[in-house]
Amino acid sequence: MSDTALVVDQIRFEQRAYWRNPAAAFFTFAFPVVLFVILTAFAGGQTDNEQLGQGVKLSQYYTPSILAYGIMSACFLSMALAVVRQRESGLLKRYRGTPLPAWVLVAGLVGSAIIVAVLMTVIVVAVAELGYGVHLPASHLLPLAVAIIVAALAFCALGIAVSAVIPNADAGPAIVNLPFFILVFISGTYFPISGTLAHIAAWLPLRPFILLLYRAFTPHPAGGVWSVTDLRNVAIWGVVATVFAARHFRWSPRHR
Amino acid sequence: MAAIEVARLRKSYGSVQAVRDVSFDVGDGECVALLGPNGAGKTTTLEVLEGHLHRDGGEVSVLGVDPAHGSRRWREQVGIVLQGTAAEPYLTVRESLLRTARFYPRPRDVDEVIAQVGLGEKAGERVHRLSGGQQRRLDVGLGIVGGPRLLFLDEPTTGFDPSARRGAWDLVADLRRQGTTIVLTTHYMDEAQALADRIVVIAAGQVVAEGSPEALGGRDRAHALIRFRVAAGNEAALTAVSLPAPLERDAHGAFTLSTDQEVAALQTLTAWSMSTGCALEGLTVTRPSLEDTYLSLVRDTRTDREPASA
Numbered sequence: 109m110s111d112t113a114l115v116v117d118q119i120r121f122e123q124r125a126y127w128r129n130p131a132a133a134f135f136t137f138a139f140p141v142v143l144f145v146i147l148t149a150f151a152g153g154q155t156d157n158e159q160l161g162q163g164v165k166l167s168q169y170y171t172p173s174i175l176a177y178g179i180m181s182a183c184f185l186s187m188a189l190a191v192v193r194q195r196e197s198g199l200l201k202r203y204r205g206t207p208l209p210a211w212v213l214v215a216g217l218v219g220s221a222i223i224v225a226v227l228m229t230v231i232v233v234a235v236a237e238l239g240y241g242v243h244l245p246a247s248h249l250l251p252l253a254v255a256i257i258v259a260a261l262a263f264c265a266l267g268i269a270v271s272a273v274i275p276n277a278d279a280g281p282a283i284v285n286l287p288f289f290i291l292v293f294i295s296g297t298y299f300p301i302s303g304t305l306a307h308i309a310a311w312l313p314l315r316p317f318i319l320l321l322y323r324a325f326t327p328h329p330a331g332g333v334w335s336v337t338d339l340r341n342v343a344i345w346g347v348v349a350t351v352f353a354a355r356h357f358r359w360s361p362r363h364r
Numbered sequence: 365m366a367a368i369e370v371a372r373l374r375k376s377y378g379s380v381q382a383v384r385d386v387s388f389d390v391g392d393g394e395c396v397a398l399l400g401p402n403g404a405g406k407t408t409t410l411e412v413l414e415g416h417l418h419r420d421g422g423e424v425s426v427l428g429v430d431p432a433h434g435s436r437r438w439r440e441q442v443g444i445v446l447q448g449t450a451a452e453p454y455l456t457v458r459e460s461l462l463r464t465a466r467f468y469p470r471p472r473d474v475d476e477v478i479a480q481v482g483l484g485e486k487a488g489e490r491v492h493r494l495s496g497g498q499q500r501r502l503d504v505g506l507g508i509v510g511g512p513r514l515l516f517l518d519e520p521t522t523g524f525d526p527s528a529r530r531g532a533w534d535l536v537a538d539l540r541r542q543g544t545t546i547v548l549t550t551h552y553m554d555e556a557q558a559l560a561d562r563i564v565v566i567a568a569g570q571v572v573a574e575g576s577p578e579a580l581g582g583r584d585r586a587h588a589l590i591r592f593r594v595a596a597g598n599e600a601a602l603t604a605v606s607l608p609a610p611l612e613r614d615a616h617g618a619f620t621l622s623t624d625q626e627v628a629a630l631q632t633l634t635a636w637s638m639s640t641g642c643a644l645e646g647l648t649v650t651r652p653s654l655e656d657t658y659l660s661l662v663r664d665t666r667t668d669r670e671p672a673s674a
Binding site for chain 2: 121129
């Protein structure tokens with residue numbers, strides 16, 4: 109079996125296990141989707157002229173921000189928790205003792221997370237378009253896809269990096285959720301942000317991703333639909349996380 | 365060529381010296397048991413051989429390769445069953461085995477492996493719904509599905525009920541017949557005796573004895589112990605009997621005689637008994653069991669380790 113076929117195989121089994129694990133599938137997939145539906149159902153039709161500009165509906169705002177939140181959840185959150193779970197249960201150590209190359213194992217985890225991210229995008233975009241009249245121009249599909257793939261990879265790398273500093277499976281959710289929700293709040297996921305908070309958030313990985321998606325969902329964004337700066341900022345986080353993860357990744361449970 | 369060669373292996377965790385000096389060889393097709401109490405260094409030794417741990421010193425060769433630099437080709441020939449159970453909880457038994465089988469160039473038939481580890485009825489069951497013993501059997505299945513030339517089993521039967529243990533023993537015997545080289549750790553004496561061609565006893569990070577189950581610790585050459593009682597009043601008459609070793613009295617008042625000439629001693633004693641009419645009550649002849657030998661070996665190391673101040 110070629111290594112490429114082995115990667116596909118790994119993704120398939122990871123996917124199967126993911127959807128059968130109710131806790132993982134609920135918190136990292138269903139929760140963001142439900143949140144999006146609830147938020148837009150409550151306030152989607154309203155406009156917020158002061159914060160968002162003339163005639164921009166809140167659904168227009170929530171679509172990119174909740175989508176970014178969901179993708180971060182599907183990649184960063186679920187990756188960190190999956191790696192810790194597999195490491196602390198001894199699963200990674202067992203794989204380490206087989207001929208399975210390390211990169212194939214990681215590619216399987218990342219590939220599986222990206223499938224979840226893409227699925228989430230399709231659902232959120234469909235609900236936004238059909239339910240709330242949010243429009244995604246066809247010419248914005250490519251920039252949207254590039255932003256999502258780059259961000260999904262970066263958040264996967266961040267998830268794997270964070271897993272290295274989580275000592276055990278019990279500590280996992282607490283350690284991962286703290287930076288996750290701080291990032292989600294200060295990056296303007298639930299309400300528009302400005303001032304100092306916006307400046308800090310701009311240096312963190314989630315805010316530039318939200319801005320990339322916001323451009324894609326805005327018919328004629330100021331400065332065009334592509335933003336090299338935002339894309340670069342997300343990618344830098346991915347590279348830094350990859351270097352950290354490569355150095356500190358552990359295969360065995362901490363107790364030995 | 366030996367499948368495994370270990371010479372003067374050392375490994376510490378911080379200030380704790382888990383393995384001080386371990387040397388042994390395993391021949392091709394041989395089954396060797398590492399026997400020892402908890403914390404003796406069995407698992408540490410095994411994990412160095414598996415390539416999971418880096419050693420501090422000594423020479424190690426496994427299938428001709430230093431396991432610290434084991435390649436993918438090397439891993440394809442080595443099966444590992446770790447001490448703890450480890451399988452994806454949300455996949456079924458069959459899926460788990462299929463997934464792992466694909467890592468290997470010439471895997472074994474998955475259904476055959478399922479039958480061999482006795483999980484035929486559980487093939488479609490998700491791993492998190494299996495009992496502890498069933499998960500352990502899956503671990504063994506995952507270790508052999510690649511068709512390894514060399515198999516490491518770290519306490520493969522811990523937590524098994526007696527019939528499951530027998531099943532595991534049959535499995536190991538099958539694999540041996542097929543020519544698989546096996547290194548296993550256990551703290552069950554009967555398990556080592558039933559499975560191993562050779563036993564390496566490890567205590568306090570050192571090899572304290574090595575040999576076949578029959579000969580371990582000089583057990584085959586050890587003195588036999590003859591033990592009997594005589595009716596009160598006949599003790600004095602016994603002192604006139606000429607025996608190959610001196611008679612002693614144990615705590616229960618019985619006579620004991622430790623000798624390597626038990627046949628001659630028995631002839632003398634029984635002839636005396638027949639001619640005087642004085643019965644040898646409760647006559648027994650025993651040799652140290654594997655367990656006696658093992659316990660005395662392990663006890664010796666323990667006393668060695670204590671500071672000689674007292």
